[in-house]
Amino acid sequence: MESNKLKVKNIKFTKTTRYRQLPYHLMMLPGxxxxxxxxxVPMGGLIMAFQNYIPIKGLIHSxxxxxxxxxxxxxxxxxxxxxxxxxxxxxxxxxLVTIVxxxxxxxxxxxxxxKFKRLVQTTVYLPHFLSWVILAVMFSxxxxxxxxxxxxxxxxGKEPVMFMISNSWFRRILxxxxxxxxxxxxxxxxxxxxxxxxxxxYEAAGIDGANRLKKIxxxxxxxxxxxxxxxxxxxxxxxxxxxFDQVFNLYSPLVYRTGDIIDTYVYRMGLVxxxxxxxxxxxxxxxxxxxxxxxxxxxxxxxTVGYRVF
Amino acid sequence: xxxxxxxxxxxxxxxFLLFCGLICLIPIINTVAISFSDRTSAAMGAVKLWPVNFxxxxxxxxxxxxxxxxxxxxxxxxxxxxxxLNMVLSVLMAYPLSKSPIKFRSKKIYMxxxxxxxxxxGGLVPTFMVINHLRLMDTFWALVLPGAVPxxxxxxxxxxxxxxxxxxxxxxxxxxxxxxxVLLKIYLPLSKASLAxxxxxxxxxxxxxxxxxxxxxxxxxxxxxxxxxxxxxxxINTNMMASMTAEEIQEQLAVSSLTFNSAKVIVSMIPIxxxxxxxxxxxxxxxxxxxxxx
Numbered sequence: 229m230e231s232n233k234l235k236v237k238n239i240k241f242t243k244t245t246r247y248r249q250l251p252y253h254l255m256m257l258p259g260x261x262x263x264x265x266x267x268x269v270p271m272g273g274l275i276m277a278f279q280n281y282i283p284i285k286g287l288i289h290s291x292x293x294x295x296x297x298x299x300x301x302x303x304x305x306x307x308x309x310x311x312x313x314x315x316x317x318x319x320x321x322x323x324l325v326t327i328v329x330x331x332x333x334x335x336x337x338x339x340x341x342x343k344f345k346r347l348v349q350t351t352v353y354l355p356h357f358l359s360w361v362i363l364a365v366m367f368s369x370x371x372x373x374x375x376x377x378x379x380x381x382x383x384x385g386k387e388p389v390m391f392m393i394s395n396s397w398f399r400r401i402l403x404x405x406x407x408x409x410x411x412x413x414x415x416x417x418x419x420x421x422x423x424x425x426x427x428x429x430y431e432a433a434g435i436d437g438a439n440r441l442k443k444i445x446x447x448x449x450x451x452x453x454x455x456x457x458x459x460x461x462x463x464x465x466x467x468x469x470x471x472f473d474q475v476f477n478l479y480s481p482l483v484y485r486t487g488d489i490i491d492t493y494v495y496r497m498g499l500v501x502x503x504x505x506x507x508x509x510x511x512x513x514x515x516x517x518x519x520x521x522x523x524x525x526x527x528x529x530x531x532t533v534g535y536r537v538f
Numbered sequence: 539x540x541x542x543x544x545x546x547x548x549x550x551x552x553x554f555l556l557f558c559g560l561i562c563l564i565p566i567i568n569t570v571a572i573s574f575s576d577r578t579s580a581a582m583g584a585v586k587l588w589p590v591n592f593x594x595x596x597x598x599x600x601x602x603x604x605x606x607x608x609x610x611x612x613x614x615x616x617x618x619x620x621x622x623l624n625m626v627l628s629v630l631m632a633y634p635l636s637k638s639p640i641k642f643r644s645k646k647i648y649m650x651x652x653x654x655x656x657x658x659x660g661g662l663v664p665t666f667m668v669i670n671h672l673r674l675m676d677t678f679w680a681l682v683l684p685g686a687v688p689x690x691x692x693x694x695x696x697x698x699x700x701x702x703x704x705x706x707x708x709x710x711x712x713x714x715x716x717x718x719x720v721l722l723k724i725y726l727p728l729s730k731a732s733l734a735x736x737x738x739x740x741x742x743x744x745x746x747x748x749x750x751x752x753x754x755x756x757x758x759x760x761x762x763x764x765x766x767x768x769x770x771x772x773x774i775n776t777n778m779m780a781s782m783t784a785e786e787i788q789e790q791l792a793v794s795s796l797t798f799n800s801a802k803v804i805v806s807m808i809p810i811x812x813x814x815x816x817x818x819x820x821x822x823x824x825x826x827x828x829x830x831x832x
């Protein structure tokens with residue numbers, strides 16, 4: 229330890245290393261300018277959340293109202309229903325995507341035919357790369373009154389449903405849609421974790437008379453538990469997100485009651501109804517909670533599975 | 539001793555995987571089928587996985603629609619310029635950030651700034667106002683400049699650079715090379731797979747973006763493709779539905795250009811479908827590096 233420190237000091241003070249710092253700063257410069265203008269400066273705009281912001285008065289001359297915007301917000305029944313929707317939708321997505329992705333990864337791992345495996349993998353990754361704008365058109369095709377889903381239901385004697393405008397169905401479609409789009413892509417990490425499992429474990433279990441199911445339950449699953457813990461914790465920061473692109477492209481005023489999430493609420497309040505201060509207040513509330521959750525998640529990930537981003 | 543038997547478990551596994559694959563393709567196939575069907579059959583819901591009364595009508599109509607192609611070109615331009623900018627900045631930032639604090643003393647400050655902007659943001663309204671103040675509103679640059687620094691991609695590339703053996707760099711320094719030479723002549727040629735991964739992410743990201751086009755762009759000749767498609771879909775859904783009865787909505791959906799929109803969606807998917815097979819062997823490693831690498 230002691231000798232290491234000495235070494236570090238010596239390197240620090242050699243002329244060449246100091247001289248080499250300059251190119252590094254130059255490399256960082258253009259990117260930092262963009263970050264400062266488009267990411268750091270807007271953080272200053274968060275002051276609006278504590279003001280009664282009036283565009284002609286500007287950010288500096290508008291009156292400060294303290295936490296009044298937040299107090300008003302927390303009294304709004306819509307705010308609480310929006311928060312509730314967001315959490316239900318996010319948690320539903322998080323849990324179901326994980327379960328389906330793990331199941332898929334395990335069965336893919338059991339498949340011995342390499343070509344077939346490749347083919348399936350290529351198809352299940354595809355939806356991840358399509359935008360919700362495009363998928364929304366596809367969804368409204370298949371879920372429409374006379375669409376393929378209702379026709380399928382008709383075969384089993386079910387009455388056709390107006391899925392996209394039904395408050396009882398909308399959340400399920402959001403969650404199901406996310407599972408459909410992302411399960412393949414999420415499975416990549418689990419598949420990668422499974423390739424790292426020592427094959428002798430399976431051989432030994434086979435000699436002990438374990439069948440396929442038992443090998444999955446007692447070798448494959450426990451081996452990927454750290455990865456599951458990691459992915460779940462890292463997703464905690466998204467709990468107040470709910471997937472803006474998806475909801476925004478699929479919802480309509482008819483399903484605001486069950487489908488409106490914080491991000492869509494901010495958009496309508498801030499940029500459509502032009503209530504800048506209120507919109508910013510909701511946005512700040514979300515950013516702050518998400519930030520805390522994310523930091524906590526990184527800490528937990530670091531403690532439990534030794535994960536560090538940098 | 540061992541004879542190849544068809545096991546039930548194998549059959550179940552193959553069936554499940556096949557089902558997963560098919561389920562991902564069915565909405566796409568259905569939309570392709572609708573785009574090649576005639577209007578009435580599509581509106582009645584007669585189209586399933588194969589076109590009914592095959593016609594190229596909607597594609598012919600699309601050829602004539604100038605707005606679609608204007609927007610298509612805007613998106614192409616956006617991808618070319620936007621991805622170029624993303625890649626240059628990612629490489630430039632990932633390299634110094636991959637150095638240890640011993641070699642690059644201010645690294646930690648930079649790293650924290652970069653990560654902080656990823657984790658915390660001013661949110662929608664303040665960002666909108668900054669763009670407005672900079673007079674970027676309704677310009678092409680509002681689409682590429684705000685997202686010029688793709689932090690997640692930088693972290694992937696940074697982790698890749700970190701994994702390269704340090705002796706490579708040391709020996710280059712001994713031979714008199716500086717950081718710029720090391721980056722351009724040694725690091726870049728060695729990281730083709732990583733660069734392919736993050737460029738795929740950047741391409742997809744720019745091609746699929748619609749929201750910035752929606753809030754920053756008013757002129758039709760600067761409207762990106764996804765924003766244009768979004769406006770078509772939204773014009774039937776959101777605005778009218780609120781004041782309509784179920785029957786009216788159904789009627790509206792029936793007369794709306796279902797086949798036409800489906801054709802537009804299919805054509806807008808083509809660029810993604812073209813690049814995807816070439817780059818997909820890379821992104822698996824990129825994704826794993828980004829997510830589980832320490």
